[in-house]
Amino acid sequence: xxxxxxxxxxxxxxxFSIGVGAFLIKRNIITVFMSIxxxxxxxxxxxxxxxxxxxxxxxxxxVFFVMVVAAAEAAVGLAIIIAIFRSRSTLNVDQVNLxxx
Amino acid sequence: MYLVLFIFFGCLCVAxxxxxxxxxxxxxxxxxxxxxxxxxxxxxxxxxxxxLAAAQVIVYAGAIMVLFTFVIMLLNAGTEERxxxxxxxxxxxIPGVGVLVSLLAFIFLSARSHxxxxxxxxxxxxxxxxxxxxxxxxLLPFEVTSVLILIAILGAVALASxxx
Numbered sequence: 001x002x003x004x005x006x007x008x009x010x011x012x013x014x015x016f017s018i019g020v021g022a023f024l025i026k027r028n029i030i031t032v033f034m035s036i037x038x039x040x041x042x043x044x045x046x047x048x049x050x051x052x053x054x055x056x057x058x059x060x061x062x063v064f065f066v067m068v069v070a071a072a073e074a075a076v077g078l079a080i081i082i083a084i085f086r087s088r089s090t091l092n093v094d095q096v097n098l099x100x101x
Numbered sequence: 102m103y104l105v106l107f108i109f110f111g112c113l114c115v116a117x118x119x120x121x122x123x124x125x126x127x128x129x130x131x132x133x134x135x136x137x138x139x140x141x142x143x144x145x146x147x148x149x150x151x152x153l154a155a156a157q158v159i160v161y162a163g164a165i166m167v168l169f170t171f172v173i174m175l176l177n178a179g180t181e182e183r184x185x186x187x188x189x190x191x192x193x194x195i196p197g198v199g200v201l202v203s204l205l206a207f208i209f210l211s212a213r214s215h216x217x218x219x220x221x222x223x224x225x226x227x228x229x230x231x232x233x234x235x236x237x238x239x240l241l242p243f244e245v246t247s248v249l250i251l252i253a254i255l256g257a258v259a260l261a262s263x264x265x
Contacts, residue, residue, distance in 0.1 A: 001104035002218035006209045008148070009216075011111045013205035015137070017198045018118040024194040028181045030127045030173055034134050037165065038118060041141055044157075052148045053217050055224055057234045060150050064235070067160050068246045072253035074165045078172045079260035085176050086263075091127075092182055 008049040015042035029084065029091050033077055040070050103221050106147060110140040127178045131169050138162040149225040 019042060022035035044063045051059025084096055117136035124130045142157040209216075235243055 001102070002220045003104055003107045003147075004213055004218050005216040006213040007107065007111075008144070008219070009209040010206045011114065011144075013202055013209065014115055015118055017202035017205075018115070018122060020201065021195065021198045022118075022122045024187075024190040024198075025122065026130075026181070027183075028127050028178065030169065030176075030178060031121070031130050031181065034121065034127075034130055034169060037161075038121065038134065038137065041138060041161070044153075045141060045144060048145055048148050048150050048153060049219075051150070051226075052219055052224055057226060057231060060153055060226055060231060061235055061239060063150075063153055064156065064231075065242065065246060067156060068250065071160060071165055072250050074168055075253050075257040076260065078168055079257040081172060082176065082261045091176065091178055 005049050005053050009046060012042045012045040012049070015039075015045070027092055027094060029081055029093050029096065032093060033074075033081065037070065037074070040066060103147065103219075107144070110143045110147075113137075113140040114144070125181045127173050127181070128170065131166060131173060134169075135162050135166050138166070147221060148219060149223065151225065152228045152231050 016039050019035045019039035022038065023032055026032050026035060044066055047059045047063045047066070051057065051063075081091070085091060088096060090096070114137050117133045117140065120133035121130045121137070124133065138157060138161045142154040142162070145154040145157060
């Protein structure tokens with residue numbers, strides 16, 4: 001049985017929407033950050049699905065670059081979270097309302 | 102068989118993502134995100150992206166999630182506090198998400214006849230094909246990302262170090 005590419009796109013739309021919902025609802029800064037990773041993964045699935053559709057390698061190369069940037073982003077973001085926790089001793093996003101550390 | 106694999110791992114993905122949303126403790130959310138990423142690796146394999154499936158497991162489910170669990174344990178993050186949060190996020194955000202998913206699903210399903218169907222082994226991208234494009238046509242972006250990673254490492258060390 002073959003699976004239509006549209007199903008993959010719908011799955012990635014569902015994952016992306018769950019990521020957006022988690023980003024809005026969650027109050028813990030680490031979980032908010034994890035929902036951003038979920039959204040990046042959902043978009044990666046779209047890239048791979050369209051790379052299959054058009055038989056182009058560029059889509060998969062783009063996913064590779066997204067992974068690299070996500071790794072860099074995770075390292076810097078978690079360092080920022082550690083710095084925020086050190087100065088405020090909280091991980092609640094509602095209590096982090098000043099840009100100044 | 103292919104459809105069964107797709108449905109099983111697709112449902113696992115959605116279940117993991119929903120579990121991330123509903124768990125109150127960050128470590129449970131992190132573990133369910135690992136489930137999502139590992140099942141996405143299987144979906145990449147079904148779409149013929151061998152190298153990306155391996156990279157997804159090694160980079161995402163391995164390196165990035167280890168970093169997340171490390172930070173959660175380092176900061177001793179407890180159960181999420183229930184605060185009211187932003188009212189706009191609940192009033193506009195939740196219906197907005199519902200509209201987004203239904204709109205995207207409608208567009209994709211209505212364009213279904215124009216899109217191909219995926220079969221296992223129809224179009225397999227080997228690592229050598231991928232590396233030919235990456236190291237011939239896209240060598241400059243590849244080198245630039247290595248500089249980006251170097252800067253990210255320096256930034257992470259500078260941000261996380263204790264100030265005196």
